[in-house]
Amino acid sequence: MNWLKFLVGRKLIIGLFSIFIVLVGAFSINKLDVELMPDITFDMAVVNIYAGEVPAIDVEDLITTPIEQRLSSINEIDSYTSTSAIGYSNITIVFESGAGDKGFQDVEAIVNSMKSELPFIEDSYVFQMGMGSPYEHFLDIYGGEMTEMAAFAEEIVKPRLESLPEVGEVLIFGNVQEEVVLELIQDKLEEHRVDPQQIMYFLNEEDKRISVGEFEHGSDIVTVRWDTQISSIDTIKYLPIPTQTGIIKLKDIANVKIDSPETSSGSWKNGDPNYLSVQIARSGSATAVSLSDAVRAEVDKIYEEGLVNGFQFEELMSGGQFIQNSIDDVKRNVLIGGLLALLVVLLFLRNFRAMLVIGIAIPLSILLTFTTMFFLEYSINMFSLIALGLGIGMMVDAAIVILEAIYRKLQEGKPRLEAVIDGTKEVSTAVIASMLTTVVVFLPIGIMGGEIGDFMMLLAVVIIVTLVSSVLVSFTIIPVLAHAFVKVKASQEKKEAKIIRLYGKLIAWITKKKWRRWVVVFGFFLMFVGSIIVGSQAIKFNLLPDIYQRQAEFILTLEKGVTPEDHKAISNALHEGLKDMDDIKDYIAITMTNDLLYSFVNMTPEETATLSQEKVNENIRELLEELQEEYPIKDTSMLAMFGADASPVQIKVKGQDLELMQEKVEEIIEGLTKMDDLFEIGHSMEHMQAELKLVIDEEKIEDAGLVPSQIRNQLQLATAKQPIGQMFLDGKNLPIMLTTDHDITTTKDLEKIEIQTFEGIKKLSDFVSFETIESPIEIYHDNGERIITVRANYDGGDLGSINREVQAMLNDIDRSGLSITTGGDLSEQDEVFQDLILIFFIALFLVYVVMAVQFNSLSHPFVIMSIIPLTIVGVILGVVITQVEFSVMSGMGVVMLIGIVLNNAILLIDRTKQLRQQEIAIGEALIQAGKNRMRPIFLTTLTTAAGMLPLALATGGSSAFQAPMATVVISGLLFATMITLILIPAVYLIFDDVFGWPKRSKARKRSKMIEINHLEQ
Structure with missing residues (x-):
């Protein structure tokens, strides 16, 4: 402990070190981004392709399948699923763990290269799955005239908000865009023998603005431009159209007007159709909070300038506000937890200066944690703050143990420097072992796959950083502050507290008879088995809570x-x-x-x-x-949560026999409908629709001097508006739409559509016939194979029991020739909880290794780890009593408990080992160790519980994440602590009875030899 003597003698070093932590920590906090969830990119990508009104069966054949075939060549892809619907193809890709960025680039390259190769594609969008949505701020415009509100939205709100550096894009929903409509009069077309294609050609030729070239003009060289760009309605109306009967104006054969069409882009607020929705996306450099602040400031300016008149312009929802509220809740809980931990210290030590020392250590540890987060490029988000909140209680453990040991040495009357060194030295092994056991339980979390594993890894890293920071502060700043500030009067010999005397009698009773220690262990074993039985029936299981x-x-x-x-x-x-x-x-x-x-x-x-x-x-x-x-x-x-609309309960049926697949699907649906907690039950092939397929007579088309595309163009023009250009009018780009005055509502009307040919006017029915077919609305693939997915939703109840019911139902179904698997939350829950169980046992092994090395013993770690099953009893009691669901967050709490609850047992065994090295009998050593360590054990337990209590009792958006984990930790820790001081001595004695006989035999032989030698002399 020479380094400690050096620090105590050079207090200025610690003072400067503390100031450095404060300055760098404050800088780091100001630089850290604030967001709801960590900026995590998943190993997933989504491809969306839009193809007009192409039937689902054609989308599958012509778009989805060719892309899937190309995607199968990408090595980084683990699996992919697809949906082909009317005019739409969606492909969801899962990459190998860690290969998301490389795989996404390959997918994007393939889709971009195939866009020009595949037919019907109008647009495509490829994006990598990640946390959050870019659109995080929503404004409402309502309560006034629609035209006035639309002008306000387009001319003021959109440009001003998009000029903000924090804003990436502004979308306005509900604003119907005006358009220029050319409605061709069919009778006039026939009279003047005009083909609609001619009108499109002359309109495009008229709308030109080009450079003719550069010419000499006097002494200058000037550019001559041709400018017949369409800039008014009259320009279109009086457009000359050459015909066989002479040149006519477009207005002679068409109605030209500016129209505000009835389209499907309607919006309503509280039933009022005069409503516009403004959705704002943040730029790449902005956070949701900075976006909200910037937008609100700009909205205030718009109001101050008097631009809002006769209608309402207000905020509907702010992702930044939700984030700020959630983070403020967690910050408040962390602060309250820290104050409660200090109160516990004051109540136990009854020394204000000692409490002040701990009070200095907590913020320094937190600032050191934020500094490390800054260098790791983490953000302040819900997960990092929850980790910090959970770490508040644990971060004072090391400080309390060291301070309590120094405090006790001072009470024993030792000189101040000696008390600081001896106290720190006495518990240093236990503190380091406790920190290492807590840290190593988080190492296996890296094996947890998927996006949930990414979240849990972030949580684990922040907790590890918090613990390491607290231990660093505890071994440097705490001893120096204790030497400088803590004053304790040497205690006089006084009677032991009643609880300590009772505890001593209980341990003495256990040590006297071997059967008693076995009774104690067996009693706790029965308690463990009973709690497992109760928990399996009473606990509800879920995957992740919904925070919104x-x-x-x-x-x-x-x-x-x-x-x-x-x-x-x-x-x-x-x-x-x-x-x-x-x-x-x-x-x-x-x-x-x-x-x-x-x-x-x-x-x-x-x-x-x-x-x-x-x-x-x-x-x-x-x-x-x-x-x-x-x-x-x-x-x-x-x-x-996260905007996901996929059904949580999914059962996937794959096979070659479609009829057999549909038969089994109906059987599965029948089974699901009997489960009370499920609703919205259906399957991917349940929606079929009748379609009329046009069967083209290519021979007749050719005889008429046409090609099929000409028939298609005239058919499209007769049945829908066709965009043919744009015009700039009053500061706005208006689309020019071409249509006819046909009123087509039935197939009979469709057959009578007039087709212009070189032989004159003919009917569409002269070239095509209709064939009725049944077509699926949606077609699903799993890794390129057709699949029928049975879907269901559940009411937020016990997903675990639903999973068991579904599996039992599937076990009764004959699967011959089929593959039937679960998907959605069911399969993810199985995978995640299997990972958690594996993590639990790996953590146990790592903890054992650390303690075996630390104590140089193979048996002592088993004694310490005997408390873990009783921790599970506390967890089950806490979950059952509070009626919280057991989710992934709860599972993480259990993993954390492995490290936390062992700290108390380590303190007890470490002190017992020290006393036995002083040749104190095993029974007396256990009694004395329990008495010595009772105060720090209760102190660390209650400060940890107090630090996490606000998280467990929290309400609001973030409570669904933090409360289950904190509840598990508090209940498991409190119960385990009450048992530790009784169970650990009993198990220690049993291990000594079973494995200590060689040492006792050698000791007896050595004693006998000494006695013989003494007699011979």
Whole structure:
């Protein structure tokens, strides 16, 4: 301990070191990004391809399958699934662990190269899966005239917000864009024998702005430009069109007008259609919090300039605000936890200066942790703050143990320097062993796969950094501060406390008879078995909690062919159902595409709520089920955490015999409908639709002097508007749309469409016939093979029991010729909990290795680790009593407990070993060790529990993550501590009885030889 003497003698070094930690820590905190979740990129990618109105079967054959075949050549891909729907292909790719970035680049390159090769592709989007959505701030514009609000949104809000460096993109929903419509009059076309293709050609030729060249003009060289760019409606109306009857104006054969069409991009707020939704994405360098601050400041400026008149312009939701609230909650809990830990120290030591020393150590350890996070390029997010909150209690353990040892030496009357050195030296082995055992339990977390493993690894690293920082502070700053500030009067000989005397009598009773120690161990074993039985029946299991409380989002997938009137009717029905529903504050509905309607619901704040989140969600689900029966709604799904809308319960059926697959799917669905907790049960092949396929007579088309593409172009023009260009008018780019005055609503009308040929006007029916076919709406692949996926949702209950029911049902199904596996949360829960079990046992082994090396003994670690099963008893009691679900976060709490609960046992065994080295009998050594270590054991336990208590009792958005973990740690730790002082001596005695006989035999022989030698002399 020469280094300690040096530090105590050079207090200035510690003072400067502390100032350095404060300065660098404060700098690091200001530089760390603030976000809800860590910026983690998953080993997953998604490919979305849009292909107009192409049927699902053609999307599968012409787009999805060719891309899948190319993707199969990428070595980094582990698996992939795909969905082919009408006009849409989605491919979800899972890469090998750690190969996400390289694999994503390869996928992106393949998709980009194939876009020009494959037919029908209108647009494509490839992105790598990661945390969060770029759109994190939402504004509402409502309560006024639509034209005025639209102008305000497009001309003021959008450009001003997009000019902010924190803003990446601004989208406005509900604003119907004006367009220039050229409605061809069919009779006039026939009269003047004009082909619509001619109109498109002359319009494009007229709309030119080009450079003719450079010419001499006087003494200068000037550029001559040709400018016939369309800039007014009259330019289009009076466009000359050469015909066989002479030159006419476009207005003679077409109605030209500016129109605000009824489209499917409607938006409603609380049932009011005069509503615009503004969605704001952050730039790459911004955080959600900085985005919210910048947007709010700009909105305030817009109000101050008097630009908001006759309507409302307000914030609907801010991701930054939610993040700030959640992080503020965790910060407050961390602060309260630290203060409670200090209060425990004051109550036990009854020395204000000693408490002040611990009070200095805590913030220094925290600042040192933030400094390390800065260099690791971590952010301040929910996971890192939860880790810090959990570490608050543990970070004072080392400081308390060292300070208590010094405090006790001072009470014994030793000189101040000697007390500091002896006290620190006495517990140094135990403190280092405790820190190492706590650290090594987190090392196996690296084997946990998937995105959950990424989160858990971040949590583990921050806790490890916190512990290492606290031990560094404890071995340097605590002894120096104790030497400088702590004053203790040497205690007089006084009577032991009653609890210590009772404890001594209990251990003495255990040591006297061998059967008693066995009774104690057997009693605790029965307690462990009983708790496992109770826990298996009473504990609910889940994967991850949903942090977005008091808000709900859902998607309505509409039937094909719905009209704007259908959108309006569905929105009105949604409004009627939600407006009188309890605990709903406001809501919006946005038609994202023609067959996709999104809705967001704001609930009343938690402090004024009359219903739970689960009950409100249940009421919304019941409403959606009613709407699905009455309106053209194909499917409904409520969005869960991170915006995922995939069904949590999935069963995948693969095989070659489609008829057999469908038969087994119906059998599975029948089994699922009998389970009370499941709803929204269906499968991927349940929606089929009748289609009329055009069968082309190529011979007749050729005889008419045409090619099939000409027939297709005239057909498209007759049935829908065709974009043919743009014009710049009043500061806006307006699309120019070409259509006809045909009124086509039936197949009979379709057959009568007039097709212009060199032989004159003919009907479409002269060239094509109709064939009715059944076509799937969606087709699913798993690694390139067709698959039927059975889907179901559950009410947030016990996913573990649902998993067991599903597995039992599947076991009764004949799987001959088929592969039937679970997916969604079911398979992920199995995988994650299997990882946790593996991590648990690897952590046990690593802890054993560390302690075996530290104590130079193979038996002592087993004695110390005997407390772990009783820790599980405490965990089960805590989970059952508090009725929290056992999730991945709870599992992480159990892994943490392995390291934490062993600290007390290490203190006890280390002191026992020291006393036995002083030739004290085993029974007396155990009694004395228990008495010596009772105070630090209770101190460290209660400070850890106090530090985590605010996390366990927390409410609000982040509580779903932090409360389960803190509850598990507190309950397991408190129960284990009460047992440690009794169980460890009993197990120690049993190990000594079983494995200590060689030493006792040698000791007896040595004693006998001494006695013989004495007699001979």
